[in-house]
Amino acid sequence: MNNVIIIGAGPAGMSAAIACAQKGLDVVVIDEYLKAGGRLLGQLYEQPDGSWWNGIEESARLHQQALDLGVQIQLNTPVNNIEHHDGQWTIYTEHETLSTNHLLLATGAAESPIPVPGWTLPGVMSVGAAQVMTNVHRVKPGERGVIIGVNVLSSAIAMELKLAGIDVACMALPKMSQLTDQQAHPKHVLDSLLHVSHMAPSQFVKLGSKLMKNDFMKKLGVTFYPKRGVNMWDIPIQLRKAVIEIYGEKQVEGVTVATIDSNGEIVAGTEENVEADFVCIAGGLYPLAELAALTGCPFYLIEELGGYIPLHNERMETPLDGLYVAGNITGIEGAKVAAAQGTTAGLTIAKQAGFEGLDGEIEEAIQVVEETRDQSYIQFHPEVNKGREMVKEKWEEYVLPLRSI
Amino acid sequence: MTQRIVDHPILGSIEEKEQVSFTFNEKEYYGMNGEPIAAALLANGVRTLRHHEEKATPRGIYCNIGHCFECRVTVDGKQGVRSCLTPLQEGMVIESGGTLPTPVKDWSAKNE
Ligand SMILES: Cc1cc2nc3c(=O)[nH]c(=O)nc-3n(C[C@H](O)[C@H](O)[C@H](O)COP(=O)(O)OP(=O)(O)OC[C@H]3O[C@@H](n4cnc5c(N)ncnc54)[C@H](O)[C@@H]3O)c2cc1C
Ligand code: FES
Numbered sequence: 001m002n003n004v005i006i007i008g009a010g011p012a013g014m015s016a017a018i019a020c021a022q023k024g025l026d027v028v029v030i031d032e033y034l035k036a037g038g039r040l041l042g043q044l045y046e047q048p049d050g051s052w053w054n055g056i057e058e059s060a061r062l063h064q065q066a067l068d069l070g071v072q073i074q075l076n077t078p079v080n081n082i083e084h085h086d087g088q089w090t091i092y093t094e095h096e097t098l099s100t101n102h103l104l105l106a107t108g109a110a111e112s113p114i115p116v117p118g119w120t121l122p123g124v125m126s127v128g129a130a131q132v133m134t135n136v137h138r139v140k141p142g143e144r145g146v147i148i149g150v151n152v153l154s155s156a157i158a159m160e161l162k163l164a165g166i167d168v169a170c171m172a173l174p175k176m177s178q179l180t181d182q183q184a185h186p187k188h189v190l191d192s193l194l195h196v197s198h199m200a201p202s203q204f205v206k207l208g209s210k211l212m213k214n215d216f217m218k219k220l221g222v223t224f225y226p227k228r229g230v231n232m233w234d235i236p237i238q239l240r241k242a243v244i245e246i247y248g249e250k251q252v253e254g255v256t257v258a259t260i261d262s263n264g265e266i267v268a269g270t271e272e273n274v275e276a277d278f279v280c281i282a283g284g285l286y287p288l289a290e291l292a293a294l295t296g297c298p299f300y301l302i303e304e305l306g307g308y309i310p311l312h313n314e315r316m317e318t319p320l321d322g323l324y325v326a327g328n329i330t331g332i333e334g335a336k337v338a339a340a341q342g343t344t345a346g347l348t349i350a351k352q353a354g355f356e357g358l359d360g361e362i363e364e365a366i367q368v369v370e371e372t373r374d375q376s377y378i379q380f381h382p383e384v385n386k387g388r389e390m391v392k393e394k395w396e397e398y399v400l401p402l403r404s405i
Numbered sequence: 406m407t408q409r410i411v412d413h414p415i416l417g418s419i420e421e422k423e424q425v426s427f428t429f430n431e432k433e434y435y436g437m438n439g440e441p442i443a444a445a446l447l448a449n450g451v452r453t454l455r456h457h458e459e460k461a462t463p464r465g466i467y468c469n470i471g472h473c474f475e476c477r478v479t480v481d482g483k484q485g486v487r488s489c490l491t492p493l494q495e496g497m498v499i500e501s502g503g504t505l506p507t508p509v510k511d512w513s514a515k516n517e
Contacts, residue, residue: 126468138413163414251463
């Protein structure tokens, strides 16, 4: 039996492992990927102070720190099932069965697909797939790509592709359908893009964030959005064109785009082909909480956090004994927030495992999560704070009747 | 044809790794020891990893991080292995799943 088992070696899981190990607990971290770091591995961007956030280096640093503290890290190990009996958690991996009293789920996030016609052709991949191929494995996803879906993540990754010498023909919206709803609506996209405007040298988007504070102005912005698109890092961003099809015989050969009006409807007769040998689909992120769903932990749909969230408090406890969550499984945010949540979870676990006098440290760690969130460079959802408040309310509603028994 | 990114303005030069040989659908290729099978194949210009069991349409990687199972191949006789997660090793014998037989459809195509 292990003191603590952590599923997920991303920034949340690794930071939690470090915090637990520093208090003297035995920790096992399990991850199905072949490297530690999770989705931090592929990240690469310039921070406001001019330094580079290099996900590979950050991951290696966390990995080394954990190893130095004696944390056991099992990579290439998918977890298939977890069960709870008599206060004990049983974890079934592809290789063995483990048990513990303290289980942390830090499984991160996954990307939502956008089913554009032709999207099963080889050469079509999620935008995160292109990021990992390029920055982590150093293989070009192709020579010339088209990115479907304009959001914070795809804008950042478009720039990363350019850095690696890969041509991005354009970024465009998907054709509107019931499934694409907001992502295909130019006004909505412009709205969320205003939150990355500080990363964009384009005057249009930069001015936009100051000018377009109200809805009417935004609508105007879309109506007058230049038909040729605007350039961000020399990549044309098309909010007035949508990809209606990806074509190719055996693999991607290009995409067909058409002009759309400010409501996202296609203007007939405007179709044209753009050649490309790969296509990235950017449908946004949602919390990967399948394992938490197996435990019977209550879930709530909170759009501001990216989807269904397992109920938890600020100390990263769930209502189930010995089950904790941290990182993107609790809502979509950047790696620094995930790491701060991980540290909080690690301290909470140490306290529950019998380590005394940690309340002050836990309070401080919760403070750090909030400060990190407020200073975040990349914000996946503009109303993330509102989402966090909603989880707090749900927690109070849930535990209050239990307390009065 | 895709290529390796040997030099990168921020990440620097590519990490030197031992070269290993492997086969994919009976053809011999070279890749880097320990890199994911899917990355090694892509670096060799191979995007199609298998064909859809029923429709026979070609499929390649989609998520590249183990979530979608689009990239599954057979490695040394073990079926359903996710090539985006599995480290390449010297001498691996890798095969596409291939198209599964669809006896009912085949029968109706012939007899209707
Ligand atoms: C494709 C993608 C790209 C992203 N790019 C950026 C970016 O550029 N900038 C940014 O700020 N944020 C980005 N994010 C957000 C990212 O989720 C956070 O920055 C941060 O990495 C979250 O940390 P985490 O520890 O919660 O989860 P992750 O970093 O996602 O780590 C979770 C780990 O759990 C493992 N895991 C999951 N399920 C299992 C299982 N069943 N068995 C075993 N192991 C499992 C995974 O292999 C993974 O290593 C991206 C997210 C995704 C999905
Ligand atoms: S590409 Fe999705 S699991 Fe491998």
